Amino acid sequence: GSGSPSSPGGAASSGGAAGGTDLTKVSVGVIPIVDCAPIYLGDKQGFFKDEGLQLDIQQATGGAAIVPGVVSGSFDFAFSNLISVMVAKDKGLDLKFVANGASTTGETGKDVGGVVVPAGSSIKSAKDLAGKTVSVNNLSNIGDTTIKSAVEKDGGDPASVKFVEVAFPDAPAALANKQVDAAWILEPFMSKAVADGGTVVSWNFVEMSPKLDIAGYFTKSDTVKSKPELTQKFTRAMNKSLEYAQAHPQEVRDIVGTYTKIDEASRSKMTLTHWTVNFDKDAFKTLGDAAAKYGTLSKAPNAGDLLP
Amino acid sequence: MQPDPTTAMLSVRGLKKVYQTDGGDIEAVRNLTFDLRAGELACLVGPSGSGKTTLLKCISGLMAPTAGEVLLDGKRVSGPPKKMAVVFQEYGRSLFPWMRVRENVELPLKNQGVPKGERDKLVDEALEAVGLAHVPRSYPWQLSGGMQQRVAIARAIAYQPEVLLMDEPFAAVDAQTRADLEDLIRTVWKKLGITVLFVTHDIDESVYLGERVIILSSSPTVVQEDIVIDLPVERDQLETRSLPRFTELRHHVYEQIQLAKKGHRPAAAGTGPETLTRS
Amino acid sequence: MQPDPTTAMLSVRGLKKVYQTDGGDIEAVRNLTFDLRAGELACLVGPSGSGKTTLLKCISGLMAPTAGEVLLDGKRVSGPPKKMAVVFQEYGRSLFPWMRVRENVELPLKNQGVPKGERDKLVDEALEAVGLAHVPRSYPWQLSGGMQQRVAIARAIAYQPEVLLMDEPFAAVDAQTRADLEDLIRTVWKKLGITVLFVTHDIDESVYLGERVIILSSSPTVVQEDIVIDLPVERDQLETRSLPRFTELRHHVYEQIQLAKKGHRPAAAGTGPETLTRS
Amino acid sequence: MKILKTLGFVLALPVLLVLLWWASTLGAVNFFVPTPAALFAKFGEVWFGPRFVTDVLPSLGRLLVGVVAAIIIGVVGGVLIGSVKWLRALLEPTLEFFRAIPPPVLVPVLILLMGITDSMKVAVIISGCVWPVLLNTIEGVRAVDGVLSDSAHTYGINGWARVRYLVLPSASPQIMAGVRQSLSLGLILMVISEMFASSSGLGFTIVQFQRSFAIPEMWSGIVVLGLLGVAMSFIFQWAERNILRWYHGQKEVENAA
Amino acid sequence: MSADALASGGPVSTTGRDRRRVRKSPVKQLLGLAGIIGFLGTWELIPRLGIINERFLPPASEVIAALVRDFGLTAFWISVGETMTAWFLGLVIAVVLAVLLGFIIGSSDFLRKATNSTVEFLRPIPSVALIPLAVLLFGIKIESSLMLITYAAFWQVLIQVLYGVADIDMVANNTARTYGLGRMARIRYVVFPTALPYLMTGVRLAATVALVLAITAELVIGSPGLGHEIALAQSGGAISGMYALVLATGLIGVLINSLMRLIEKKTLSWHSSVRSEVIV
Ligand SMILES: Nc1ncnc2c1ncn2[C@@H]1O[C@H](COP(=O)(O)OP(=O)(O)OP(=O)(O)O)[C@@H](O)[C@H]1O
């Protein structure tokens, strides 16, 4: 069953009431990373309460539990990167995004993730990655898809890049110990790797599209159809949160400290994710086409089916 | 004398047991036929490896015979019968190491649902009788070999069985204790009127103890001889043993065993106990 | 006669053993002192639970005494000495169940590095001597109790020890085999000139077999009496046992054990064997 | 006849369970629980191809090396620790410490120490499989029968001979119990070792299927694991029958009738 | 002369033994401590000597300091409590199920043969592969962890029980049969005590497997507990914090084992493995 037993109609009218007794409970599965800061901020700011929603944020540690959680109804909504949801859709799970989650900053040299090589590496640009071992957190996902595309754009052979799975926290060590030739790392670990003397040779998100959206909040298509009001309320609150987060970077850096163990120093130095309300359909298509081309998906996804 | 299955408490008929091993079959028992009347006390003697333990295992229903059958009270034995107690030759392994002496003796009674008061009495009496009243709280492995064996005997006596099978139960105890235990068995036998089959290697003991001695041939085994011991029912360690008849019987059994060891076998399988003519 | 440690092969002096258990301490052996000269064959008798097994374990260095010491050839025993063989009372558990009869007997020799040819000869002879030449490829648990015990004896004999300790080694074999084994032990003893300490419960056996009989009191144990058996060295089952001197000695030992059982203890701990004055 | 009977024992329950599963998937369709038909269809497609050589075989190789190494380490260590009292006292807490550390946490450290190599994966397998063998060996060694041990002592069977002729055979029933545990743990750890810093292998493939929601494929991988488990276990049981012939013989003396 | 021996050798050696006896268990614990200290020392040296960079593997002292800091936090103890709850419940369910099934299957030759292939098929299925199913059934609540813990620990105990049941001494069992002990009574009085040492080893194995799985489930699924904290520390780059939590996990393991040893000592005092420690 779904996690919203009380009538959604009643909740809508009681707008800003702080009583909370007639709030609709909504459980949202998130991952404890910087990208999810807006929902925490929005909760704190009362955006969800304003919509009559009582947020129950549940931290799943990795992606493994997110989609089954949504499918089984444990989560009403959940946060995931685009490719994961595309893959699930591709395999026949009827999912749909209801809000944007995180996007690239669009600035080469100042993005949330990139391919890092150790000091003195012969790899100078994306095309040099051909034939080399590159670590990503998960295979057949957004990392290798965007990197392959970057290599191809730069004139290298994307098929010859050898990817291995190394979790982001372990990647700087793997890189320093020369266990991989290059590592795809996200913040806050990327700043650390760069501080160690690493160089970013590819800003793979930006290189795919400066407007690329990376992750979003999704639910079952069923939910969208059967509880349109609930979905709309969540979307509205979420969008407000995204805008608020984008506008208040310091508050983001602070709130990240409450649900992750990233230390003060790293938090203040790291590059922040870009948050925006609307999905960029073109970037979405580019990503989907690339995923289909490199075999992650069986066919290019239809943006209309997936995006709100 | 033909055996009469109707009055027999225990009938062994045409019993044969062949062990199957990697190295081929071993015929332990070839053909055993004999009867025990209710309330009879018989001793079983025979060379080492002649199949006495095997026979006891078949009688107690622990092992299925290869051929032939065992009848208890007219019913064919197919599993361990009720009210039968067995004292095994490997006394050390037949006690439960995780239970104290008292608990070992008590277990079968408890399992039978004998009420606490009566149980305690029976256990105390049995331990007293075998001279172990002072160690009820020891574990079996804290006892000497002879003491362990006596615990097994106490357990069998406390159980108050109708049929008692004992496999060399006094092998590990000293001469004096042995004499006491012999008298104990006869007392219990007379008091409860039970049927006893007693395996021993001691010829004196078999004659002193039994009302009848069954002598087995060496393997593959048949009944070599079956003798009635016509000594008075009241026996005394010193007196009985010094009777001329005792010496006579003793001698006879000894000779038969000698023959059995040499591989001599009786013309026909024994069919019933024969009374040795007085010489 | 004062024991003389310089000529003694085995000296037990002031041996005391207390077992510590949950239920308090058990003083199994209080104070044992005696000597065995090299090449002596002594029998040890005593009531059940008097500490014979305990004593043997101390002598073989398997257990540290609580007080006192054991000297072998003048050296204090602290672990199992070389060239000593022990036949345990629990024969069933002293054989390796994962080895066949032959391997069981062979193992100690193999371990000593005795060459194959000689080893085979020793093993064959020993198995032959105990009457088990026909079952070398059986596993111990495929044998009868008496046969298992004989395997353990064969193993000890094949080992050709200088000191042989045996704990009721014939308890599970029949009278005839027992007689044969008694003679075997005496033959081996004479041939190899070894020192033998033999625990038995059979008074006849102790007198027939030993050159000396050491009688223990009941627990807590001291030496009750130490008797020289002045029978001729060449012994014969029928002849020797019918000698009047045999009956005399036998009677004496029996009386001493009776006393021991009743709790009588000697005025002073025995210090050496005394010759029983001929009556 | 005998073969038929054995086959019956092997197959009866599994067939029954598959039928049950089939019956329960008749009505409701759950995305995460495929029908037997869908699974079997994928099974051939997925595993009888080049994947067998590129993914399955290398994994099996690592598994084999890992399990064998774990058994050797476990038995040798167990005999040492089991027979030397002070060693046991010295090492037990530390060993217990390591035993309690989940392999997924251990992997990063092993990567640091050994790099992203096959030996790292083998080390992960060993790190988990060694415990049942080690603990069982220790217990088995401690439980050697007193009389038997005394017999060996008095015949001067010490040191290596004692281990070879007394300790190992006597502990072998328990060691075997441990080995049997290790085999299936090994399969589990093989999967875990390939969940991190990997790009190929049977475990990796299964995890990859799971992540990409290729659910029938994932279950078919699980079936492969199960079948491997059965195969390994049957080989093991056969070996055990031979190694422990004396033991089973002794135990089955009464069944000989 | 014998009295002499007694006077000189006797009392001295007696007290000598007694003293050893009294000091025995503290010595044992000291040795155990020495082992741990040795391990921590090695760990301290590896980063200090630069074999591994300090940033990736912080020295033991630093981690211990972090752990001590954790000890002061209620959040840490709440996590420990959550993990231990999942551990305990999962273990109890697994042990109860495995013991019941183990005795039923183990005491029937037919069942043993008939279930063999299925048991061997199910056993090597990794709990981690069941995560989607667990989440599907229970979400990311404690039940998911419980399912994984129970699944993994169950087999450990079951196999041990099966082996233990097969190990009964035939003489003992026959004795019980002739005294009219029925199947249930034999299970209680003969089979259970025989299988107990195996069972204890099984429970000891399972206790740790359950702990490992509790942590792993929290780590991978994200249900609350120490594993979740480890994941947080890891993804937050708090390396010392992460190792402190791993250290805590190990310490819990040591604690659990000591507890098991204590139980074992009480229940298995008759068994030769325990006996040999007490006597001589
Ligand atoms: N489990 C078995 N497998 C194979 N052979 C066996 C088995 N048990 C006994 N035997 C053989 O059967 C024969 C008879 O054995 P049994 O134990 O019945 O003799 P016994 O008369 O009790 O001897 P003892 O007086 O020495 O105890 C022996 O030859 C023995 O080797």
Ligand SMILES: Nc1ncnc2c1ncn2[C@@H]1O[C@H](COP(=O)(O)OP(=O)(O)OP(=O)(O)O)[C@@H](O)[C@H]1O
């Ligand atoms: N492990 C032990 N723990 C406690 N007490 C023990 C232990 N072993 C023996 N005893 C006690 O020590 C005493 C002597 O035992 P021991 O086995 O030496 O006697 P024994 O002379 O060999 O008797 P038997 O002739 O019956 O074999 C007995 O009272 C026994 O209960």
Ligand SMILES: [Mg+2]
């Ligand atoms: Mg017998």
Ligand SMILES: [Mg+2]
């Ligand atoms: Mg004894």
